[in-house]
Amino acid sequence: MTSITLHGAAGEIGGNKILLEDKDTKIFLDFGLSFGKWGNYFTPYLQPRKWSYINDFIKLGLLPDLEGLYRADYENRYRTSKPDPEYDGIILSHPHLDHAGHISFVRADIPVHCSMGGKAILEVLEETGTGFNEYTQLKEAFKLRPYTKDPTKMTRDNDSVTERKMNIFTNKTKINNLTVHSFPVDHSICGANSFVIETSAGNIVYTGDIRFHGRRSNYSHFFVEKATEFEPVLMISEGTRVSERNSFGELELERDLKSLMSDVKGLVIVNFPVRDTDRMRSFIEAAKTVGRKLVINMKQAYTLSVLERNGVSEVPRSDEVEIYIPKKGWGVLNNDDYPRNVQLRDYLKWEEEMLNKSNAVTAEEIRENPRDYVFRCDFFELKYLFDVQPPEGSIYIRSVTEPIDEEMEIEKEKADNWLNKFNLLPYKQIHCSGHASGAEIQDMIQKIAPKRVIPIHTEKPAEFRSFDAEIILKGLGEKYLLS
Ligand SMILES: [Zn+2]
Numbered sequence: 158m159t160s161i162t163l164h165g166a167a168g169e170i171g172g173n174k175i176l177l178e179d180k181d182t183k184i185f186l187d188f189g190l191s192f193g194k195w196g197n198y199f200t201p202y203l204q205p206r207k208w209s210y211i212n213d214f215i216k217l218g219l220l221p222d223l224e225g226l227y228r229a230d231y232e233n234r235y236r237t238s239k240p241d242p243e244y245d246g247i248i249l250s251h252p253h254l255d256h257a258g259h260i261s262f263v264r265a266d267i268p269v270h271c272s273m274g275g276k277a278i279l280e281v282l283e284e285t286g287t288g289f290n291e292y293t294q295l296k297e298a299f300k301l302r303p304y305t306k307d308p309t310k311m312t313r314d315n316d317s318v319t320e321r322k323m324n325i326f327t328n329k330t331k332i333n334n335l336t337v338h339s340f341p342v343d344h345s346i347c348g349a350n351s352f353v354i355e356t357s358a359g360n361i362v363y364t365g366d367i368r369f370h371g372r373r374s375n376y377s378h379f380f381v382e383k384a385t386e387f388e389p390v391l392m393i394s395e396g397t398r399v400s401e402r403n404s405f406g407e408l409e410l411e412r413d414l415k416s417l418m419s420d421v422k423g424l425v426i427v428n429f430p431v432r433d434t435d436r437m438r439s440f441i442e443a444a445k446t447v448g449r450k451l452v453i454n455m456k457q458a459y460t461l462s463v464l465e466r467n468g469v470s471e472v473p474r475s476d477e478v479e480i481y482i483p484k485k486g487w488g489v490l491n492n493d494d495y496p497r498n499v500q501l502r503d504y505l506k507w508e509e510e511m512l513n514k515s516n517a518v519t520a521e522e523i524r525e526n527p528r529d530y531v532f533r534c535d536f537f538e539l540k541y542l543f544d545v546q547p548p549e550g551s552i553y554i555r556s557v558t559e560p561i562d563e564e565m566e567i568e569k570e571k572a573d574n575w576l577n578k579f580n581l582l583p584y585k586q587i588h589c590s591g592h593a594s595g596a597e598i599q600d601m602i603q604k605i606a607p608k609r610v611i612p613i614h615t616e617k618p619a620e621f622r623s624f625d626a627e628i629i630l631k632g633l634g635e636k637y638l639l640s
């Protein structure tokens with residue numbers, strides 16, 4: 158028996174948790190967080206209860222109610238965890254949180270199969286992120302150990318770590334009777350893959366998130382070509398932009414950036430997605446053309462160095478950018494009235510590594526030579542405008558998606574207040590999506606010609622019905638039997 162069950166991404170964008178069962182093998186295609194469902198219940202101030210994560214998330218429909226899947230320390234607060242895993246692995250298409258975010262709850266003895274870029278970004282999130290980020294290293298919760306000074310007493314043990322097995326894709330990954338063929342594709346984060354999975358009921362295609370108008374469109378076309386050869390019986394296809402006909406490409410975006418920046422007399426301030434290294438490339442190239450250099454934040458610089466360390470090519474090299482070092486905490490960095498060790502107290506260990514880089518820049522340097530820089534400044538960094546003091550003739554380029562919910566609207570309103578304060582309104586909006594248009598999805602389905610298609614990762618799955626294919630619409634938790 159072979160079946161597919163959508164435990165997420167059914168009629169919603171993201172939250173992919175797709176269960177593939179084939180004979181005795183059970184794997185998940187992604188195990189992501191549903192931003193929509195999360196936002197229905199939580200806010201930055203109403204956060205989940207750590208001790209009751211699994212219980213609360215299952216009751217709120219954020220996690221599927223399945224046994225033998227979750228880590229025992231949290232599951233034991235809800236029900237007695239099974240001694241052995243009942244699932245054989247997770248195939249991670251890419252490290253966006255709507256695909257990877259809930260891996261932290263999965264037991265360590267269930268391996269995650271992903272690309273090198275995917276693994277490196279998960280490690281960066283673990284080290285630099287806030288919230289519950291335990292993808293590769295699981296810190297056992299609710300554990301006791303003898304107190305060092307008095308071993309007859311017990312204290313909390315926060316140091317017990319279990320490493321998860323992270324398996325890097327080869328061309329063919331075997332999981333019991335399944336063979337998973339992975340193909341790098343174009344998306345808005347590095348390390349994205351689409352798949353063909355050989356099962357006993359025939360070949361299944363899973364697109365993950367895909368586009369054909371970025372810097373790596375040739376990858377996506379190659380995947381489509383190869384997937385066609387497998388004559389799949391089923392295709393699980395993303396449809397984020399199924400109702401849109403056109404795509405504005407990354408190279409067009411780079412061209413437009415160059416013209417936007419060409420006559421700027423002051424500082425060019427920009428915002429683009431923190432982990433989109435292809436967008437970073439567009440800004441690097443545009444900046445270079447107008448004789449400026451892109452300044453990124455410490456988190457981005459750290460991400461580049463981890464990717465570099467892991468041998469991930471095709472991302473900007475650290476020496477192509479400058480790193481902005483903000484004053485933090487006491488604000489005494491480089492202030493000789495304070496000893497160096499006091500200055501460094503305001504920085505985390507991974508940040509310290511950035512302070513001594515030869516391409517580190519401070520607000521003073523940007524203030525003195527605004528025409529030399531393109532300064533990346535996201536919503537959370539708007540306060541740095543006090544330090545860089547953009548002079549008259551500066552511009553702000555917004556290269557992120559338009560708000561899609563109330564919270565994003567509020568955030569944008571606040572951002573506008575800051576920009577107004579520094580005379581940066583009206584800003585310029587220029588963005589390119591990480592997802593294929595409806596026309597491109599239709600074309601992909603036509604070429605791959607699967608027997609059936611299950612639309613996922615879209616609020617409008619029924620729109621797939623206009624395509625030349627048999628469309629299967631499945632709701633959350635409904636099982637689709639292939640054989
Ligand atoms: Zn997604």
Ligand SMILES: [Zn+2]
Nearest residue numbers: 251253344366
């Ligand atoms: Zn994505």
